[in-house]
Amino acid sequence: MQWWCFAREGAWTWAWQPIPGVWAFVLSLGLVYHLRSRHWHQEAPGPGGLSLGWRKASFYGGVLLLWVSLDWPIGPLGAGYLASVHMLQFVLVGVVAPALLLVGIPEAGYRSLPGRRFYPFLRQLTHPVSAFVVFNVIMTISHWPGLVDRLMPTQLGSFVMDLSWMFAGLVLWFPVIAPVPHGKSLHPLYKIGYLALNAFLIRPPFAMMIFSAHPIYEIYELAPPVGGVDPLADQQLGGAIMKIGTAWAMGAGVVAAFFDWRRAEEGGRVGGA
Amino acid sequence: MLGRAANTLAGLALLSATSCQPAAEGPAAEGRTSARSAASSYRGTLLPDPIQKPDFVLPDTRDRPFDFQARTRGFVTLLFFGYTSCPDVCPVHLANLGLVLAKLPPEVRTQINVVFITTDPDTDTPERMKEWLAGFHPDFIGLRGTLDEVNEIQGRLGLPHAVVVKSDEGHTVGHSSAILAFTKDGLAHLRYPFGIRQADWAHDLPRLVQEDWVDS
Numbered sequence: 001m002q003w004w005c006f007a008r009e010g011a012w013t014w015a016w017q018p019i020p021g022v023w024a025f026v027l028s029l030g031l032v033y034h035l036r037s038r039h040w041h042q043e044a045p046g047p048g049g050l051s052l053g054w055r056k057a058s059f060y061g062g063v064l065l066l067w068v069s070l071d072w073p074i075g076p077l078g079a080g081y082l083a084s085v086h087m088l089q090f091v092l093v094g095v096v097a098p099a100l101l102l103v104g105i106p107e108a109g110y111r112s113l114p115g116r117r118f119y120p121f122l123r124q125l126t127h128p129v130s131a132f133v134v135f136n137v138i139m140t141i142s143h144w145p146g147l148v149d150r151l152m153p154t155q156l157g158s159f160v161m162d163l164s165w166m167f168a169g170l171v172l173w174f175p176v177i178a179p180v181p182h183g184k185s186l187h188p189l190y191k192i193g194y195l196a197l198n199a200f201l202i203r204p205p206f207a208m209m210i211f212s213a214h215p216i217y218e219i220y221e222l223a224p225p226v227g228g229v230d231p232l233a234d235q236q237l238g239g240a241i242m243k244i245g246t247a248w249a250m251g252a253g254v255v256a257a258f259f260d261w262r263r264a265e266e267g268g269r270v271g272g273a
Numbered sequence: 274m275l276g277r278a279a280n281t282l283a284g285l286a287l288l289s290a291t292s293c294q295p296a297a298e299g300p301a302a303e304g305r306t307s308a309r310s311a312a313s314s315y316r317g318t319l320l321p322d323p324i325q326k327p328d329f330v331l332p333d334t335r336d337r338p339f340d341f342q343a344r345t346r347g348f349v350t351l352l353f354f355g356y357t358s359c360p361d362v363c364p365v366h367l368a369n370l371g372l373v374l375a376k377l378p379p380e381v382r383t384q385i386n387v388v389f390i391t392t393d394p395d396t397d398t399p400e401r402m403k404e405w406l407a408g409f410h411p412d413f414i415g416l417r418g419t420l421d422e423v424n425e426i427q428g429r430l431g432l433p434h435a436v437v438v439k440s441d442e443g444h445t446v447g448h449s450s451a452i453l454a455f456t457k458d459g460l461a462h463l464r465y466p467f468g469i470r471q472a473d474w475a476h477d478l479p480r481l482v483q484e485d486w487v488d489s
Binding site for chain 1: 360361364365368369372373376408467468470471472475
């Protein structure tokens with residue numbers, strides 16, 4: 001029984017496949033949020049200016065995005081057939097969805113998070129410098145050809161890969177979006193610098209995918225062809241999706257941080273660094 | 274007769290009933306590292322006993338007789354058996370080879386022939402083969418004979434016979450997934466199992482063109 005998408009043998013088929021592990025994962029995420037959100041009351045729009053309704057829409061949008069990215073057909077296509085779809089999955093699961101999930105939690109939600117004894121660890125982990133390092137190290141390692149070729153042919157490996165992306169994305173966005181555990185929000189100027197650096201950074205996987213003379217991922221090069229796509233062109237498209245998708249998401253974060261800054265200045269409150 | 278039956282039995286034992294299974298030649302059976310012979314600078318598998326280039330004539334995709342030995346003399350010739358509706362091994366093998374060939378300098382590329390012999394002659398019409406092969410590289414040569422003729426050639430090369438498996442969903446053909454590389458001396462010293470990558474072809478093909486096997 002296939003519970004998570006992985007690189008399977010055999011030609012690609014458009015016949016629908018159930019991926020129950022993905023359903024269980026997204027349903028659990030949505031259910032936990034639903035149960036906790038019943039205790040949150042409509043709060044006055046704070047930094048970010050979002051009402052509880054919009055926050056809920058953001059969280060459920062993130063859950064929906066995770067579902068679409070991990071379930072059939074994007075899940076199996078990205079796991080074993082097309083590098084470009086794999087990179088699209090990375091952008092959605094590891095960059096966009098985590099931001100939507102974090103935005104979806106109101107300040108009261110963060111303050112009522114269980115496990116406060118882990119705050120010191122969380123504080124270290126989500127400090128902008130360590131968050132930057134954690135995201136970029138996980139991002140680089142999880143795209144290393146030797147690791148991708150070993151992890152993707154197994155369900156557990158593929159699951160670990162997706163979770164590591166999501167974890168890296170949550171860590172990346174935490175200092176920009178979450179009001180805890182640092183006590184006060186990062187100064188918008190620092191947020192903009194942090195996001196801009198992440199947007200423009202040329203990471204090793206991107207360089208390898210774009211500039212390599214031959215396909216670097218064995219599983220995609222030797223996968224049964226889908227639509228006659230040249231594996232090298234597919235890989236280069238994947239590199240472009242990764243770079244442009246990540247930069248676009250960071251750009252959206254910069255714009256949001258800028259308007260948040262303006263709103264805060266107009267309201268006379270700007271957080272310290 | 275006994276030889277043919279033995280070959281067929283060996284083929285049945287080797288080939289999976291699903292499709293073009295890499296018949297104990299792929300990386301799963303052989304391992305990537307062992308495919309790269311430590312004894313040579315090649316990434317293909319060095320054959321302990323080189324195989325003589327077979328002498329046969331089969332019609333090409335224009336239905337003209339193609340004398341394999343005469344027409345490939347003086348060239349590096351890569352010989353592959355497969356079929357056009359193969360879902361996995363054949364299109365991947367040929368696509369990777371075609372993409373690398375297209376990037377080689379003309380002085381190297383023009384010294385290499387790729388010959389494809391169909392193991393599914395009932396389905397693979399000359400027109401279908403021509404169109405399919407052109408999708409990989411315009412210079413790929415397609416040949417078609419009866420299944421008996423093709424199996425006889427495969428037998429001479431030490432390859433398992435092709436086996437047609439029919440099911441409700443259609444049919445598949447089990448066949449060898451290895452590409453045999455005949456060099457200019459008329460012998461195949463190397464074979465390339467499924468799992469060989471573009472970087473491997475790019476590494477080996479220029480060397481094969483230069484190779485004279487003096488020390489082999």
